[in-house]
Amino acid sequence: MHAALSLRLFGPVTLTDAQGRPHRLRGKCARILGVLGMRAGSAVHKDELADAVWDGAPPTSYRQTLDSDVCVLRRRAGLGTGRVSVLATVRGGYELDPGRLEVDAVTRRDLVERVVDATSATALDVGHPLVRTSGDILFENEPFWDWGRVVREGWESALSDALLHISRSALVCGEPSLALTAAAASLGLAPDSESATVHLMRAQWWSGRHNDALRTYVTLQDRLVRELGEIPQRETQDLYLALLRDHDRLPSADAAEDHVRLLLTLLRRTLDQTRTPQDGAGGPDTGTEAEPARASM
Amino acid sequence: MTTTVLVAHGSLALAEALSAVVASEPGLEAVATATDPAGALTDVGRIRPDAVLADLGEGDWVVAVIALTKAYPQIRVVGLAPAEAAATDRLLAAGVHLVDAASAGMGAVLAALHAGGGRRADEPGGSARAASGTQPTRSSALAPTDLQLLRLVAAGLDSESAARELGTDAGLVRRRLRRICTELRVESPIQAVAVALREGVLDLGSGP
Numbered sequence: 001m002h003a004a005l006s007l008r009l010f011g012p013v014t015l016t017d018a019q020g021r022p023h024r025l026r027g028k029c030a031r032i033l034g035v036l037g038m039r040a041g042s043a044v045h046k047d048e049l050a051d052a053v054w055d056g057a058p059p060t061s062y063r064q065t066l067d068s069d070v071c072v073l074r075r076r077a078g079l080g081t082g083r084v085s086v087l088a089t090v091r092g093g094y095e096l097d098p099g100r101l102e103v104d105a106v107t108r109r110d111l112v113e114r115v116v117d118a119t120s121a122t123a124l125d126v127g128h129p130l131v132r133t134s135g136d137i138l139f140e141n142e143p144f145w146d147w148g149r150v151v152r153e154g155w156e157s158a159l160s161d162a163l164l165h166i167s168r169s170a171l172v173c174g175e176p177s178l179a180l181t182a183a184a185a186s187l188g189l190a191p192d193s194e195s196a197t198v199h200l201m202r203a204q205w206w207s208g209r210h211n212d213a214l215r216t217y218v219t220l221q222d223r224l225v226r227e228l229g230e231i232p233q234r235e236t237q238d239l240y241l242a243l244l245r246d247h248d249r250l251p252s253a254d255a256a257e258d259h260v261r262l263l264l265t266l267l268r269r270t271l272d273q274t275r276t277p278q279d280g281a282g283g284p285d286t287g288t289e290a291e292p293a294r295a296s297m
Numbered sequence: 298m299t300t301t302v303l304v305a306h307g308s309l310a311l312a313e314a315l316s317a318v319v320a321s322e323p324g325l326e327a328v329a330t331a332t333d334p335a336g337a338l339t340d341v342g343r344i345r346p347d348a349v350l351a352d353l354g355e356g357d358w359v360v361a362v363i364a365l366t367k368a369y370p371q372i373r374v375v376g377l378a379p380a381e382a383a384a385t386d387r388l389l390a391a392g393v394h395l396v397d398a399a400s401a402g403m404g405a406v407l408a409a410l411h412a413g414g415g416r417r418a419d420e421p422g423g424s425a426r427a428a429s430g431t432q433p434t435r436s437s438a439l440a441p442t443d444l445q446l447l448r449l450v451a452a453g454l455d456s457e458s459a460a461r462e463l464g465t466d467a468g469l470v471r472r473r474l475r476r477i478c479t480e481l482r483v484e485s486p487i488q489a490v491a492v493a494l495r496e497g498v499l500d501l502g503s504g505p
Contacts, residue, residue: 117461119461119462120462164453165458167453168452168453168454168458171451171452171453171501172448172449172452172454172462198453199453202451202452202453205451205501206451206452206501211357214334214357214360215357217360218357218359218360218384221360221387222384222387225387234485235485235487238485238487238488239487240360241364241488241491242487242488242490242491242494
């Protein structure tokens with residue numbers, strides 16, 4: 001019966017009770033479950049809990065407030081009471097039981113840990129759900145919560161690394177399109193990461209999207225020069241040169257249409273200029289005879 | 298004194314047209330055309346022209362042209378603007394002579410090519426033509442396991458991950474990579490990947 005009990009911390013914080021009814025939570029209750037959920041399986045002292053929930057500035061009556069909020073949460077979702085509750089009272093604080101309540105953040109954190117040290121085939125197997133859900137935002141409805149923001153940033157950095165590993169694994173296993181998705185997701189979470197950018201280049205390269213890869217490099221180089229006054233690392237430059245030399249994959253050069261048009265104009269003008277002395281018809285801007293000829297080109 | 302010019306442009310038709318304009322100019326000789334950034338780099342290395350007239354319409358060319366100025370500082374590089382503002386600074390810093398052909402005209406482009414001076418016609422390399430030269434393959438000495446390792450390098454795995462993948466030890470992987478680099482006469486594993494790709498012994502598209 002307890003199998004249905006679950007806590008979602010990604011997106012709006014939602015507690016689903018044993019009957020499968022979702023309770024969407026905001027503010028204090030969402031934050032309490034957020035802190036306990038991230039640390040499911042271990043006791044959190046009320047002082048510590050209050051510090052996290054109120055970002056270091058709890059009200060004087062925080063103990064009573066926490067007690068009554070927990071009481072409300074237990075009743076709404078039918079979590080039981082006291083020491084045997086899924087949200088149990090323990091020495092000086094509270095503890096969530098991950099054995100009876102599935103917490104999405106805990107599940108995903110386990111996946112990240114399993115991915116990081118795995119071989120390619122395993123990383124790919126285990127990592128699929130991480131790629132699929134990489135756009136979900138931890139504590140999405142609590143944007144002004146400092147504790148939540150710090151936890152979110154830590155999570156996103158760990159997820160970005162894991163996605164990189166998944167993407168490399170996908171290349172090794174011959175799944176370049178998944179590699180591309182994972183690399184883009186990794187870079188999305190860590191836009192300033194050179195290693196994520198470089199890996200996106202690799203994934204584009206393997207997918208045969210040569211021009212995209214070169215463009216990714218140019219964008220990276222521009223950003224590094226502009227923001228940091230640096231050039232890409234040696235390894236990045238080597239990869240770029242390897243890409244440039246990978247002849248067979250270079251698509252036939254198709255210059256931008258505007259550019260071609262400009263050059264055609266230039267060539268016409270040059271031909272006009274070189275023709276002018278023999279024709280003796282004056283410059284291209286004054287010669288009325290040249291006008292119809294140029295207009296027809 | 299004739300200045301030899303390699304014309305690099307993404308469109309073959311326009312590269313040839315630009316070549317024709319260069320050739321029609323006394324004192325300039327169009328020795329080759331290149332239509333992709335990578336080809337331009339290799340052709341310049343082989344032909345060693347006095348000057349390069351390069352297209353800068355796309356980012357790929359910008360980076361190739363900068364690489365070119367680094368590799369061959371003695372070659373005069375004239376770039377056809379417009380380039381993006383951010384690229385302009387980098388190009389100028391690299392010593393590329395940018396000519397805004399749209400406003401300054403083709404005459405200014407030709408003048409920029411002339412300004413580099415030239416070399417005597419009897420010097421070697423003066424009238425070489427671009428041809429897809431075949432290089433001796435160095436990578437034929439690689440064992441299948443070497444190629445498997447290079448594939449992992451191309452996927453971005455470090456020696457620890459590659460070792461885990463191959464069920465061996467990171468120290469052994471590093472040693473093997475050093476040997477591969479020595480055999481291929483390159484400095485880094487990714488350069489080894491590039492050589493193996495170019496010589497057709499490594500293919501990134503297929504599965505493991």
